[in-house]
Amino acid sequence: MDCGRSTSEGEEPTVKEEVSEAVVRPATAEASAPAVGTPRGTVRPRARGAGPPPLVIDSHFHLDQMERLLELKGLGPVSARRVGRPPKVPVSVVGGVLNYYDPEHYSGIVFPVDAQWKVVVGIHPKYAGRTCDRHIFELEQLLRDDRVVGVSELGLDYSVPDSLWTVQLGLMEWILRIGTIGKVHVLHIRGSRGDPQGEAVHEQCRKIMQKHCPPETRIHLHCCTGSATQVQRWMAAFPECHFGFTMMASRMSHPSQQALRELPAAPAGSCRRRIPPT
Numbered sequence: 407m408d409c410g411r412s413t414s415e416g417e418e419p420t421v422k423e424e425v426s427e428a429v430v431r432p433a434t435a436e437a438s439a440p441a442v443g444t445p446r447g448t449v450r451p452r453a454r455g456a457g458p459p460p461l462v463i464d465s466h467f468h469l470d471q472m473e474r475l476l477e478l479k480g481l482g483p484v485s486a487r488r489v490g491r492p493p494k495v496p497v498s499v500v501g502g503v504l505n506y507y508d509p510e511h512y513s514g515i516v517f518p519v520d521a522q523w524k525v526v527v528g529i530h531p532k533y534a535g536r537t538c539d540r541h542i543f544e545l546e547q548l549l550r551d552d553r554v555v556g557v558s559e560l561g562l563d564y565s566v567p568d569s570l571w572t573v574q575l576g577l578m579e580w581i582l583r584i585g586t587i588g589k590v591h592v593l594h595i596r597g598s599r600g601d602p603q604g605e606a607v608h609e610q611c612r613k614i615m616q617k618h619c620p621p622e623t624r625i626h627l628h629c630c631t632g633s634a635t636q637v638q639r640w641m642a643a644f645p646e647c648h649f650g651f652t653m654m655a656s657r658m659s660h661p662s663q664q665a666l667r668e669l670p671a672a673p674a675g676s677c678r679r680r681i682p683p684t
Contacts, residue, residue: 419507419530419559463522464502465650466592466628470511481518503626505592507559508533509541517553526592528558534577535570546584556590556626557581564598564607578611582618590624591615595632603661608636612643619644626650631658634665641670 472484485499501522506515507530517525527548529537548554560581562574595611597604615623621644628650630637640647651666658666 419532459496459498461500462497464499465626466652467502467504468507469504470506470508470514473514480516481520481523503556503592505558509537509544512544512548515548524555525553526556526558526590527554528560528592529577529581530559531561531563531574531577531594531596532566534574537577542580542584545581549585549589554589556592556624557586558592559594560586560591561594561596562607562611563594563596564601564604565596568598575610575614578614579618582614587619587623590626591619593625593627594629595627597631602659603631603633603636605633605636608632608639612640616643622646624648630665631662632665633661634668637665637669 469481469484473479476484476487476489478484478487481504501520502524504518504523504525506512506525506527509529512527515525515527527545529541529545545557549557560578562571562578564571564574593611593615595604595607597607601607615625623644623646625640625644625647626649627640627647629652630649632640637649640649649669
């Protein structure tokens, strides 16, 4: 298989809307003020002068993409740079998950010294058409490293032409067969233009996951735009499935916003982490 870059598989993944993400399951959320998930629950807008900002975990951060965008190198310099509009809810980021989805960037992975930052690696579905044996081999080697706690951007993205869907299915099955048991699975699921909630692709992806993974598999379904029905089905099949939402939540369709509203609340005093401490 050729490892060369190809432009035939549609637009490339972008970090503009999913560079950072809030996990809100188990949690609650309100349409007027989207919740920001923390290890211990949900952060809502606070009154001015209400004390120090809450501590949060950035659950889905593309450090390599931000390094390229800002022309900086390293978690420290990138984290110190303020980009874009300030958040409506001031927070203090104390850790997070660094997601690497481009095999061409694997060589640049530097594992953080701070144990609050974890690393997950994978191959974005939109890169399926350019994936080669070398990429799979390098991914397999990384997944054997205990410092890599999960496989990232695993899934199906049907926002591209349907002629490219089959190769995405093959890539997802291939990655799951190389050995991901025990790792967190960060899922990327996107429906076609005629299916904005991705009902069909959610069903397809979940069946593949059930084929290869036990029910206790820890899942972060990131940048979720699915319906309430799909959210319930994921939680029934995988009780340790958590759902991430980005700024796209304010522009989601009504069924997707309803899914966000209906997410169950966390039990009082609980601490449900996706990424386990080392």
